[in-house]
Amino acid sequence: MPFLENPVSGKRKGYIEVIAGSMFSGKTEELIRRLKRAKYAKQRVEIFKPIIDTRYSEEEVVSHDANSIHSTPVSSSGNILMLAQNVDVVGIDEAQFFDMNLPNVCNQLADMGIRVIVAGLDMDFRGKPFGPMPHLMAIAEYVTKVHAICVHCGDLAQYSHRKTDADKLVLLGETDVYEPLCRLCYNKVTQENDK
Template sequence: MKRNKEFGGSIEVICGSMFSGKTEELIRRLTRAKIAKLNVEIFKPKTDTRYDESAVVSHNANAIPSIPVENSSAILLYGSDVEVIGIDEAQFFDDELPDVCVKLANKGIRVIVAGLDMDFTGKPFGPIPALMAIAEDVTKVQAVCMKCGAPALYSLRLNSNPNKVLLGEKESYEPRCRVCYNEDKASY
């Protein structure tokens, strides 16, 4: 049974810190949509080549094919018969992403977006806060603090690189709870 576009689309946001399972949850939702025989397309920023040039890959090595795009407006060019769109690493997209998601949802498409809600300084990151405001559903996932084991909301950068965007993995970031993040951020 195909999704009834007469009921309209929706925007879902999956957000949290590094290593919290955002991409894993995105892949899970998209896989379920495929099982339901819905037409699905997945997008990621072309700049994110950490695990694969084109596939969306979680830290647990689960993967799903995707289309790398230069900017958010390029998403509108793909998939005229799409019922579900997934977007990973949304924090790296431009500020037009919320408008793109609204256009897609208004066409009856279910849009599922995953990304970091805060940068390494603990500030709102990219278009994620605006997407959270307009989404029908927001899921904030938590990692485990690598210092004390508490629920972690923050991504501690393990080096002094001042650039806002620094693609990295466990060598560059660790999840931290609020207390440990505030204790440790002064050291870096």
């Protein structure tokens, strides 16, 4: 999506793009692809991720396919505003782990003429809207919903099923802890677990 210019003021218009879906759906892969294209176009890019996400790297956003791009880990969304100076594009990965002020931060960045690209889980392991993601999807100009493939039946998957009994909301993990499931398989598995 190109930078748009306001025909009246001549200023660059910022906007928000959200990439949402389940685990293993390619959210981070798509985020990295968009950010690398922006860098190739010689745009100034800053990438942020929550400080708690250290699964693959402390200072890189890394996809499950091992593609990566340098990022700055931050402890709160407010830090993004302080660190995103003189940039054209801001990328934010794992948005669901940020505080509820993230939509406000993204709005402020977009109002400053910055293209903001956010990726995150739209639902938690219980199938409930996750953190600031619903609000971000509501205020974004562009929303891309990506899907994984259900590991039980091969249909499109939109649920991140947790395979362990851990009940805390945030539990970092990979295929050892989570699997993507379609609605039918997710409902079947969760009903069996509730017995």
